[in-house]
Amino acid sequence: MKLIFLGPPGAGKGTLAAKAVDILKLPHISTGAIFRSAIAAQSTLGLKVKAVIDAGKLVDDAATIELVKERLAQADAQAGYILDGFPRTIPQAEALSAFSSVDKVVNFDIPDSSVLERLGGRRVCRKCGANYHIVFNKPKNEKVCPACGGEIYTRDDDREEAVQKRLEVYRAQTAPLIDYYRKKGLLVDVDARPLVDEVVGNFKKALGL
Ligand code: ADP
Ligand code: ADP
Ligand code: ZN
Numbered sequence: 001m002k003l004i005f006l007g008p009p010g011a012g013k014g015t016l017a018a019k020a021v022d023i024l025k026l027p028h029i030s031t032g033a034i035f036r037s038a039i040a041a042q043s044t045l046g047l048k049v050k051a052v053i054d055a056g057k058l059v060d061d062a063a064t065i066e067l068v069k070e071r072l073a074q075a076d077a078q079a080g081y082i083l084d085g086f087p088r089t090i091p092q093a094e095a096l097s098a099f100s101s102v103d104k105v106v107n108f109d110i111p112d113s114s115v116l117e118r119l120g121g122r123r124v125c126r127k128c129g130a131n132y133h134i135v136f137n138k139p140k141n142e143k144v145c146p147a148c149g150g151e152i153y154t155r156d157d158d159r160e161e162a163v164q165k166r167l168e169v170y171r172a173q174t175a176p177l178i179d180y181y182r183k184k185g186l187l188v189d190v191d192a193r194p195l196v197d198e199v200v201g202n203f204k205k206a207l208g209l
Contacts, residue, residue, distance in 0.1 A: 007108025
């Protein structure tokens with residue numbers, strides 16, 4: 001099954017993807033996570049995208065499309081995948097349709113107030129990328145990842161100015177994909193407001209699992 005997770009920043013896409021990996025046995029492909037690894041490794045790509053990402057803007061379509069095209073060509077993605085955070089623009093969606101089919105687009109439905117609450121408390125493991133939250137999913141030791149022992153940090157783009165910019169960018173460039181995929185008959189809406197276990201239930205129901 002080829003799935004796209006669509007929704008505003010902080011909707012819970014990454015958190016649900018981690019659960020869906022166990023349910024569906026498919027790889028989780030997050031463009032944001034790929035960019036963060038590139039930044040950590042100080043690769044050419046990482047050096048190029050760091051300032052743009054920290055400012056809450058989008059990486060250019062050409063570079064992002066190329067990255068996803070290469071990733072989806074790998075062996076583990078042939079039976080399906082969970083694509084989290086791509087496409088984020090209509091040109092990205094058009095490009096994707098030229099190199100992969102899509103079975104369903106899961107739209108994470110959530111108000112801005114919840115998004116702000118979730119992004120404001122988000123913490124991430126530098127080593128394995130696991131997501132935590134200072135209220136909703138608090139690790140015992142606030143600095144150490146319980147899954148891998150890595151350092152827990154606050155993303156630079158979760159600072160307030162960057163969050164406002166990301167929400168603007170979402171509304172202008174990404175939200176039009178909701179109608180785009182609805183018209184193609186691929187969209188399924190998931191109520192992303194409740195606690196994680198209930199969102200997992202909503203997701204399974206929406207996909208008929
Ligand atoms: P979030 O989980 O908060 O929605 P992501 O981890 O998906 O954020 O992405 C972090 C940042 O990486 C984005 O704000 C953007 O700068 C960049 N990025 C991720 N995916 C894309 C994409 N498909 N197109 C352009 N930029 C992207
Ligand atoms: P996205 O990938 O859409 O940007 P994340 O999965 O990183 O979103 O979630 C954003 C923040 O909200 C994280 O701190 C995560 O722990 C928390 N979170 C995710 N889902 C829920 C939920 N259903 N209820 C409360 N907090 C959540
Ligand atoms: Zn970790």
